[in-house]
Amino acid sequence: MEESSPMKLEVEQLTAGYGSIEALHGINLSCSSGEMVAVIGSNGAGKSTALNCICGVVPASYGEVLLDGRDILDEPPHRIAMMGIAQVPEGRRVFPRLTVLENLEMGAYIVRDKAVFGERLEFVYNLFPRLSERQRQNAGDLSGGEQQMLVIGRALMRNPKFLLLDEPSLGLAPMVVENIFEIISGLVGSSEVGIIIVEQNAAMALSIANRGYVLENGRITMEASADELICDERVKAAYIGG
Amino acid sequence: MFFQQLVNGLAVGSIYALIAIGYTMVYGILFFVNFAHGDIYMLGTYCAFFIFGFIGIETTGGVISVPQFFAALLPSMLICGAIGMGLEKFAYRPIRNGSRLSAMISALGASLFLCNTAMYLFGSQTKPMPKLFAGEYFTIGGAIVSYIQTAVLIVSLVLMAALHFFIRHTKLGKAIRAVSDDQRAAVLMGIDMDRVISATFAIGSALAGAAGIMVGIYYGAVYPTMGAVAGIKAFTAAILGGIGNIPGAMVGGVLLGIIESLGGAYISFGYRDAIAFFVLIIVLCLMPTGILRKGRT
Numbered sequence: 001m002e003e004s005s006p007m008k009l010e011v012e013q014l015t016a017g018y019g020s021i022e023a024l025h026g027i028n029l030s031c032s033s034g035e036m037v038a039v040i041g042s043n044g045a046g047k048s049t050a051l052n053c054i055c056g057v058v059p060a061s062y063g064e065v066l067l068d069g070r071d072i073l074d075e076p077p078h079r080i081a082m083m084g085i086a087q088v089p090e091g092r093r094v095f096p097r098l099t100v101l102e103n104l105e106m107g108a109y110i111v112r113d114k115a116v117f118g119e120r121l122e123f124v125y126n127l128f129p130r131l132s133e134r135q136r137q138n139a140g141d142l143s144g145g146e147q148q149m150l151v152i153g154r155a156l157m158r159n160p161k162f163l164l165l166d167e168p169s170l171g172l173a174p175m176v177v178e179n180i181f182e183i184i185s186g187l188v189g190s191s192e193v194g195i196i197i198v199e200q201n202a203a204m205a206l207s208i209a210n211r212g213y214v215l216e217n218g219r220i221t222m223e224a225s226a227d228e229l230i231c232d233e234r235v236k237a238a239y240i241g242g
Numbered sequence: 243m244f245f246q247q248l249v250n251g252l253a254v255g256s257i258y259a260l261i262a263i264g265y266t267m268v269y270g271i272l273f274f275v276n277f278a279h280g281d282i283y284m285l286g287t288y289c290a291f292f293i294f295g296f297i298g299i300e301t302t303g304g305v306i307s308v309p310q311f312f313a314a315l316l317p318s319m320l321i322c323g324a325i326g327m328g329l330e331k332f333a334y335r336p337i338r339n340g341s342r343l344s345a346m347i348s349a350l351g352a353s354l355f356l357c358n359t360a361m362y363l364f365g366s367q368t369k370p371m372p373k374l375f376a377g378e379y380f381t382i383g384g385a386i387v388s389y390i391q392t393a394v395l396i397v398s399l400v401l402m403a404a405l406h407f408f409i410r411h412t413k414l415g416k417a418i419r420a421v422s423d424d425q426r427a428a429v430l431m432g433i434d435m436d437r438v439i440s441a442t443f444a445i446g447s448a449l450a451g452a453a454g455i456m457v458g459i460y461y462g463a464v465y466p467t468m469g470a471v472a473g474i475k476a477f478t479a480a481i482l483g484g485i486g487n488i489p490g491a492m493v494g495g496v497l498l499g500i501i502e503s504l505g506g507a508y509i510s511f512g513y514r515d516a517i518a519f520f521v522l523i524i525v526l527c528l529m530p531t532g533i534l535r536k537g538r539t
């Protein structure tokens with residue numbers, strides 16, 4: 001680790017819902033730079049809602065989201081992105097009618113410096129060589145796995161302090177998932193980025209994470225190191241299957 | 243006669259295309275029809291009318307030079323762009339998270355407001371506009387092509403080419419396309435929606451303003467309700483090209499101009515306007531996504 005003190009993203013008592021239905025009942029979680037945190041939970045547990053609240057695209061009704069101690073909950077989403085939080089949303093969501101390169105340019109929308117942009121592009125192309133081969137192609141024409149690489153690459157274009165990944169394994173073949181997870185876990189070792197990864201594929205997520213949370217029906221019911229969670233009988237029964 | 247009508251249709255159609263772009267850009271991002279767009283076009287004509295008056299040109303039978311034309315075109319486009327941004331800010335932004343129905347009602351209200359304000363301020367009677375070139379023309383293949391038609395075509399093409407370049411190659415242009423593809427994802431990139439939407443209105447309105455001044459000069463008239471029919475026709479052009487699709491709006495506009503002009507000549511001149519609405523109905527029934535599909539999976 002570098003000498004600079006690590007940054008911290010903290011979520012406290014976060015409460016949110018849709019209309020009269022409350023989806024999150026006051027959750028606490030945190031992530032430091034250089035750390036990978038997994039949030040596991042089944043369908044409808046509130047995982048996406050939590051990430052969307054942090055990014056400001058779903059309003060919270062109560063609680064705090066602190067970025068290095070500063071509450072960012074009331075900031076508009078584009079400002080939160082500028083502060084260094086990047087979400088890779090569920091379901092990939094590339095810009096289908098933009099080319100691969102244009103998608104990456106949008107990822108670097110807040111980067112003003114041409115030289116920095118060039119460096120980031122090289123970094124992302126190194127990480128995902130497939131993207132550089134397909135850079136002039138419309139993103140909508142990529143395969144599912146390539147699209148997932150593109151949205152992760154797109155988020156990395158602005159060198160975020162925190163990367164929030166929402167189910168990157170969804171709908172992908174096991175081989176592709178393994179490849180992508182390998183790259184994600186490489187990011188933590190090689191940079192200062194802090195990663196929160198939300199997954200239904202608990203075994204996979206916990207295998208690369210440092211710590212983990214279990215989210216059930218809008219509440220955090222367990223919090224432990226990834227190794228502990230992976231061995232936990234309840235986690236095994238509910239999320240790892242067998 | 244066919245070739246002559248093609249020329250006439252091309253000139254009028256390129257104007258429809260300019261107006262249609264505004265409908266399609268706004269729809270592409272906000273998914274509603276900005277009914278006040280035709281009125282912004284009308285205000286563009288009035289801007290030019292007053293600028294010509296200000297620089298001392300006779301409106302009745304007056305003739306403007308090419309530099310004078312541009313001296314009116316650029317400020318009119320700027321003013322219309324600003325009006326478009328104001329319209330968005332006051333009539334649409336406050337209800338952006340509301341239902342699409344309320345946006346539509348607000349748009350209808352804004353249209354009535356602009357049209358009636360124009361009547362109140364400028365009077366409801368038709369006013370004459372000066373001409374660009376005193377009726378000069380040349381002939382190609384038996385068809386008479388007036389200088390003004392040529393000018394309309396060239397200015398429209400240059401504006402559309404500029405727009406195309408802007409949308410394809412600039413950062414803001416790409417952001418507009420990104421927002422139109424996936425708003426939520428775009429916001430997560432740090433793209434400021436307010437800014438993108440403002441820019442969209444400014445661009446569409448400036449182009450409508452340009453169309454307004456050219457129509458004023460082409461037909462030699464300006465009146466407060468001129469936005470209604472032109473608006474509907476341009477809207478038809480946008481539908482024809484596939485609403486939300488910018489190149490589609492350009493193609494749709496030119497195509498509609500030509501259909502109308504040919505229909506007017508071969509069926510009956512009196513049915514010219516009806517033909518546009520007939521096209522609208524046919525397209526909505528048979529090809530609701532337009533002739534160029536929005537290439538989206």
Ligand SMILES: Nc1ncnc2c1ncn2[C@@H]1O[C@H](COP(=O)(O)OP(=O)(O)OP(=O)(O)O)[C@@H](O)[C@H]1O
Nearest residue numbers: 018023041042043044045046047048049050090200
């Ligand atoms: N836009 C919405 N409108 C209404 N209710 C919603 C909306 N989005 C989510 N919900 C509800 O909020 C709850 C939490 O949803 P959320 O999407 O956060 O779950 P999740 O853990 O991400 O699930 P999944 O694993 O299926 O993605 C669910 O009960 C869901 O039905």
Ligand SMILES: [Mg+2]
Nearest residue numbers: 047048049090
């Ligand atoms: Mg989810």
